[in-house]
Amino acid sequence: MNQPVPSLVRVLIADDHPLMREGIAACLAAHGGIEVVAQAGSGDEAIAAFARHRPDVTLVDLQIPGKDGIETIRALRALQADARLIVLTTFGGDARVAAALNAGAVAYLLKSMPGRQLADTVCEVYRGVHVMPQLLRRELASHYAGDALSPRELDVLRLAATGNSNREIGILLAIGETTVKTHMSAILVKLGANDRTHAVTLATQRGFISL
Template sequence: MSKPPATIRVLLVDDHFFVRSGVKVSLEAEGDLQVVAEADSTASAVEQYRQHQPEVTLMDGNLPDGSGIQAITEIRAEFPQARIIMLTINETEEDVYQAVAAGATGYLTKSSGRKEMLHAIREAARGKRYFPAELAARLNARRARPELTTRETEVLQHVVAGTPNKNIADVLGCTEQTIKNHLSHIFAKLDVQDRTSATVTALRRGLVRLE
């Protein structure tokens, strides 16, 4: 475990000004934390990171021109050493899993307390990862589950939207039997028996979202 710098420089990424302001005030009340830059979009997050290369970045999950996961992916592609903590309202197992897959070194929800946020930042600055116990459990559960293919996820999105099999087939340019085959695989991977249960499970786990 490396020793943290005397001053931990932080980049705040959130599209809500008042959220950034509140977090900034909270961080800068600490003698070892300094907010060196703020960003309100994926593009500006990448640019601000490139310019300041902070020790730690706090990244929102939902941004107007993309997602926090997209921003993490772009930053880590250019700066593999970047230490980025997701700080978001999203907390399903799929949210956590995708963030970690993109390169996040920590994950907090916006309901987290100040003390936990400060601890996570300092842990990240030391080169350590931080996940609250409940989210770590969700991450481990997700890792143990079989992956849906891209097409299965696409079919599942239509199922959640209530689209009949024939219509899904028309949209995807395949036969209705092909859709039924996909559904059979999806049900097996989700450990469910029907479309209703698949919909509930998909939304609970964060595999798809209502549009």
């Protein structure tokens, strides 16, 4: 249910870069209707600060150390089922978008957005609005229009990303080299990649794997 914005929307910022936290806090403070009640530099700190302050809205960096952003979101959702959680990140990978939303985030915003837009979004999320930039919506729709990578294809891709040859991947996964090549061919088609290096780059950008 939507509800009116109170005199001050209480916000928790979880990001491992102090300058980024301070910059976000300054942008929100300039809005006039937002109070930053706590800051955290790791997933565990964010969970503890959330339990202590019970903020109205929480901003969570996707790449926060310790428990990452997605694990932190799950933990915060477990603490409070109606927690209003915003993923704030420089990374627009679609697989991460889906994972963050599935974990309980209600907004997914890029750190490159104007400060005023960030403050407005915090207030919208407090009212119960789900927010995602149009660019990310298009990415999500585009990249998930086809088949997702299977668990085995992800295994192959992760091993390829660390420099293993097809033969080495086959040994590590206990499958034949020909089977590895078949999986790699499917990966290239699904990602629209030119070769395995391109596939690793695209998969990393979209959040399917991390290096």
